[in-house]
Amino acid sequence: MTESKTLTGSSLLFEVLKDHGVQHVFGYPGGAIMPIYDALYDSDVKHFLCRHEQGAAFSAVGYARAAGTVGVCFATSGPGATNLITGLADALADSIPIVAITGQVPTAAMGSDAFQEIDIFGLSLACTKHSFQVTDINELEKVLHQAFEIALEGRHGPVLVDIPKDVQLAEVTQRLDKLSHLRNKVKLPLADISKALDLLTHAKQPILYVGGGVGMANAVEEVRQFAEKTGMPSVSTLKGLGAINPDNENYLGMLGMHGTKAANIAVQESDLLVVVGARFDDRVTGKLDEFAPNAKVIHFDIDTAEINKRRTADAAILGDLKGNLPLLTTDLEISVWQQRLQQMKTDFTWRYDHPGDNIFAPAVLKTVSDLMPSNTCVTTDVGQHQMWAAQHMAFNDPSNFLTSAGMGTMGFGLPAAIGAQISRPHDTVIAVSGDGSIMMNIQELATIKRYQIPVKIVLIDNAKLGMVRQWQDLFFDGRLSETDLSDNPDFVMLSRAFDIKSQKITKKSEIKAAVEEMLDHDGPYLLQVKIDAAENVWPLVPPNTANDKMMEGV
Amino acid sequence: MNAMTLNMYQLVIMADDKQVVLERILQVTRYRGFLINAMNAEVNTGNNVATITMTVSSERPISLLVDQINKLIDIKSVKVDNSEVQIQQYSA
Ligand SMILES: Cc1ncc(C[n+]2csc(CCOP(=O)(O)OP(=O)(O)O)c2C)c(N)n1
Numbered sequence: 001m002t003e004s005k006t007l008t009g010s011s012l013l014f015e016v017l018k019d020h021g022v023q024h025v026f027g028y029p030g031g032a033i034m035p036i037y038d039a040l041y042d043s044d045v046k047h048f049l050c051r052h053e054q055g056a057a058f059s060a061v062g063y064a065r066a067a068g069t070v071g072v073c074f075a076t077s078g079p080g081a082t083n084l085i086t087g088l089a090d091a092l093a094d095s096i097p098i099v100a101i102t103g104q105v106p107t108a109a110m111g112s113d114a115f116q117e118i119d120i121f122g123l124s125l126a127c128t129k130h131s132f133q134v135t136d137i138n139e140l141e142k143v144l145h146q147a148f149e150i151a152l153e154g155r156h157g158p159v160l161v162d163i164p165k166d167v168q169l170a171e172v173t174q175r176l177d178k179l180s181h182l183r184n185k186v187k188l189p190l191a192d193i194s195k196a197l198d199l200l201t202h203a204k205q206p207i208l209y210v211g212g213g214v215g216m217a218n219a220v221e222e223v224r225q226f227a228e229k230t231g232m233p234s235v236s237t238l239k240g241l242g243a244i245n246p247d248n249e250n251y252l253g254m255l256g257m258h259g260t261k262a263a264n265i266a267v268q269e270s271d272l273l274v275v276v277g278a279r280f281d282d283r284v285t286g287k288l289d290e291f292a293p294n295a296k297v298i299h300f301d302i303d304t305a306e307i308n309k310r311r312t313a314d315a316a317i318l319g320d321l322k323g324n325l326p327l328l329t330t331d332l333e334i335s336v337w338q339q340r341l342q343q344m345k346t347d348f349t350w351r352y353d354h355p356g357d358n359i360f361a362p363a364v365l366k367t368v369s370d371l372m373p374s375n376t377c378v379t380t381d382v383g384q385h386q387m388w389a390a391q392h393m394a395f396n397d398p399s400n401f402l403t404s405a406g407m408g409t410m411g412f413g414l415p416a417a418i419g420a421q422i423s424r425p426h427d428t429v430i431a432v433s434g435d436g437s438i439m440m441n442i443q444e445l446a447t448i449k450r451y452q453i454p455v456k457i458v459l460i461d462n463a464k465l466g467m468v469r470q471w472q473d474l475f476f477d478g479r480l481s482e483t484d485l486s487d488n489p490d491f492v493m494l495s496r497a498f499d500i501k502s503q504k505i506t507k508k509s510e511i512k513a514a515v516e517e518m519l520d521h522d523g524p525y526l527l528q529v530k531i532d533a534a535e536n537v538w539p540l541v542p543p544n545t546a547n548d549k550m551m552e553g554v
Numbered sequence: 555m556n557a558m559t560l561n562m563y564q565l566v567i568m569a570d571d572k573q574v575v576l577e578r579i580l581q582v583t584r585y586r587g588f589l590i591n592a593m594n595a596e597v598n599t600g601n602n603v604a605t606i607t608m609t610v611s612s613e614r615p616i617s618l619l620v621d622q623i624n625k626l627i628d629i630k631s632v633k634v635d636n637s638e639v640q641i642q643q644y645s646a
Pocket residue numbers: 381382383384385386408409410411433434435436437438460462464465466467468
């Protein structure tokens with residue numbers, strides 16, 4: 001035990017945040033968290049008042065993902081806490097380390113249906129990696145340290161700490177001596193390296209299948225070296241984009257439902273998949289039984305539960321990718337395979353020569369990607385614009401492409417960009433959004449205004465819930481049910497109401513100058529890009545279909 | 555016709571003795587597609603370790619559930635112990 005200064009639970013919280021290097025938090029106050037907001041008043045932590053708790057949660061997620069650290073958000077009890085849930089679920093699906101602190105009604109009132117009482121601890125079970133409810137002030141410090149530790153340990157994830165108001169006000173005289181709360185790390189079974197090496201040396205058509213785990217394991221460098229040294233052709237999941245250098249000649253792009261033709265065909269024909277930090281998600285595999293039907297699998301993961309979950313591994317290598325992957329580096333004789341795939345990559349390259357004057361969204365996003373500074377962080381919302389961004393923009397690190405992959409949560413892009421910009425004030429941050437998605441957290445324009453956060457928003461406006469409209473056209477006989485948004489507000493006028501500079505473009509010829517103006521502007525900017533409502537995202541592997549049976553545009 | 559084979563398994567789980575631990579196990583078991591046929595939980599054993607035995611059934615391999623329960627932070631160990639269970643297979 002060290003100091004004997006008396007602290008309230010609330011001021012202890014800020015001491016622990018300081019211990020973990022937390023400088024910024026996102027939140028929204030209310031009755032049951034007032035003691036914490038009172039302690040904030042004296043604290044060095046910078047708090048960003050978001051305009052909805054979902055915005056606070058997503059900003060914490062964006063902060064965590066852009067900076068590779070833990071994001072922190074605060075909310076009050078009841079509705080404040082329930083508003084965090086979508087953000088927690090998103091963080092769980094994408095393995096993002098955030099710590100959410102919620103106020104709770106006083107312990108004496110708990111369980112009495114008190115005003116603004118909800119069992120957020122119960123609600124958290126399905127949407128967090130772990131959660132705590134602290135009913136004893138003497139447990140608070142230990143729990144808070146554990147929350148940070150658990151968020152970052154092994155496979156990252158969200159942790160919720162629910163603190164009743166009386167515990168926030170209660171006093172402690174002693175702080176924990178050292179990090180005596182540390183939990184025993186799980187021992188992972190030994191890796192099956194020799195089996196994997198054997199599989200690898202016998203493979204003639206291997207593919208490196210790269211997922212979001214690479215960035216989280218801080219193993220981008222190791223994966224790139226492995227890809228370079230072995231010359232193995234590679235493909236990426238949505239969350240893995242940026243892990244492989246986009247200029248690598250053997251890199252084929254994204255696989256899966258909206259993956260490149262070359263990537264999907266290569267995977268289907270492969271005889272060995274080296275899977276690094278990926279989990280055979282259904283959006284990646286298409287029809288599981290027909291996914292890479294002739295391939296053996298070497299699966300690297302930190303999470304034992306991902307091994308053999310959807311596809312049996314012939315060799316499983318659990319644990320730290322950074323240390324484990326280099327053990328597999330070896331020379332491969334695969335030049336015939338490489339050349340075939342390089343040829344396919346050339347044959348099926350993207351085309352931007354779209355006829356007519358109208359703006360072709362892939363061309364805008366390609367222009368933004370070509371003109372943006374090199375360490376730009378791009379966030380997206382969910383829908384067609386998200387898939388176009390994944391297909392047509394190039395990222396040099398996974399922390400430069402933040403998208404809601406596992407949960408596919410509309411409303412992610414704008415608040416995530418705010419968090420990203422706060423964690424990386426010197427980098428450009430661009431939110432690629434859709435006219436449907438942006439309205440889901442539009443209130444966060446007020447956060448941008450208040451703190452003058454220089455986020456650039458590229459709004460791909462098709463006046464539609466485009467992705468759903470595309471499916472209605474393709475799979476529901478064109479019965480367009482509730483996907484029209486042609487009565488959207490005037491987005492330029494709306495931006496102006498928040499003091500955000502804005503411009504709308506409708507013609508191809510306007511793209512370059514508009515993108516340059518946006519990137520050159522010092523503060524926040526919204527570029528509304530009107531596109532044709534009938535554009536579809538291609539290629540598309542229809543649901544429950546093998547990945548080589550993709551539909552292509554006309 | 556939908557052919558389905560349900561296998562029955564007995565699990566022995568050691569966990570930190572916390573109120574919420576049973577809820578966590580129940581939630582994961584249901585979500586991962588296992589039916590609980592029987593359950594016995596002995597908590598407050600003095601050494602702060604709870605012992606939970608469960609008989610579950612599913613068409614899915616038991617390793618899926620074992621791995622997911624093992625991932626819960628409060629869990630110390632999970633073992634499949636079929637010595638007491640008559641392995642039954644149902645066809646539906
Ligand atoms: C919160 C939430 N609700 C519903 C959906 C289902 N959904 C997926 S894409 C989409 C349309 C998105 O429209 P918009 O943001 O305009 O993007 P577009 O597809 O038009 O580019 C919808 C409704 C979702 N992903 N998230």
